[in-house]
Amino acid sequence: MKVPAVLRRIVALGASVGRMPDYVLSPRFILWRLQELAKVFGERGKRYRSSKNWSLTLSNGRTVRLPLDDPSAVAFKEMADKFAPYYEKALADYLIATLMPGDIFVDGGANVGYVSAVAATTGAVVFAVEIQRELISQIEAVATLNEFDLIRPLHIGLSAGPGLTSMWRTAINFGAGLEGETDRALDDEPRSVADDFVATMALDDLFVGDSMRPKVVKVDVEGHEIDVLAGAKRLIAERRTIFVVEFHAHMIGLYGHAPEDLLAPFGRGQWSWHQLTDDGLVPIGSMDEVKPDPRDPNPKIVFTPLP
Known part of the structure; x- marks a missing residue:
């Protein structure tokens, strides 16, 4: 560093002198x-x-270095290499254009920390939320390699409320997701040695007050997005945070939801709805208008509060 x-x-010490002994x-x-x-x-x-590492240059001219000394990091690079010139380019360019120094960005489903690193190049404070504990060290590695001291890894699951929920105890899996009840603590004992348990929190409980209000929240949690939005009712009602939500058409039904449920929290007349593409923001009026994008593994829907 x-x-x-x-x-x-x-210098941030001076900002909270009144609260310190x-x-x-x-x-x-x-x-x-x-x-x-x-x-x-x-x-x-x-x-x-x-560590061994590789790098890519973003649209703002900043170079991001990513580790290559862990199987999860190698697997991420193999996936990213399929989407030239760089992975999730539309999302990266959007964050670079939207975030400013001092803004708060929440990377819900941070994986190895790539999107967190993109956001950090803007000077934003980044909370990288990830349910797989093995990936927390990868996020820390990304922060260290790039001297991004304002990336904050959080090993929790975003959901509708606080509690414990289960997930498979498995090798690193880019499609890993939460299971079971996610709005209360589980009553049952762990079912088997194959199950892991993760603490869950709601966005509304994590980010309280004006100083902690996110400018942008990215939600990419493998079909669990609607429960995450249910835990952000206050943030949504305040209409001062942009939500970028990944649409997992093949997984959203596993949690008992339909694609149109993604739109329900964001009332028309109060929010704009767009699909994020390499060509910019494309307005949509329903989920039927969301198109597959060969340059993006899953479509991104951007919900922006209207004045």
Whole structure:
């Protein structure tokens, strides 16, 4: 981590002085925090900087480096290579054009952290939410390789509310998703050694108050998108956050929903509906108008609040 970048983040201490005890502002405490910060980034550097990696250049001229020393990272590159010039180009270009320094971006379904890294090139604060714990280290590696100190990995599942839910205990799987009840804690014991459990949270409970309101939320959770939106009723009602929702036509029915349910939270007259394509935002009036895009693995629907 470059020292100037670290020092810029330390300035944030001054923004919350009123909420801090006096000792937090003492020279001795600040020195200790700096020393601990240096240790954290030094340890991450030893862990990740020596890794094999590959890179790509985005439309804003920034280069993003991605690791290649883990099977999940290799699998991601193999998938990304199928979509030249770079993976999910329309989404990447949209985030680059929309996000500004200091904005909050929520990457719901962050996977290895590629989209999080794209967003971080804008100077936005990024919360990378991922249910597969093995992928959290990959997100940290991306943050370290690119010196993106404002990427925050969160090992939770976004859903309609807090609780525990199950998922298969399996190797890294880009199609892994939550199972079972997701709006309450499970009453049953773990069914078998093949099951993992993940804590769930609602977006409304995670991002509270003006200072934590996301500018953009991306939701890509393998068919579970509608339950995630059900946990964002307040954010949607406030109409100050853009939602980019991936449409998994082949999986949405597994959770008991229909494609039109994606549109229901975003009332016409209050929100615009668009499909995100390499040619820009294409207006839609129903899910029947969403077209497959050979340059994108799954269509993205952008919901933008109207004035």
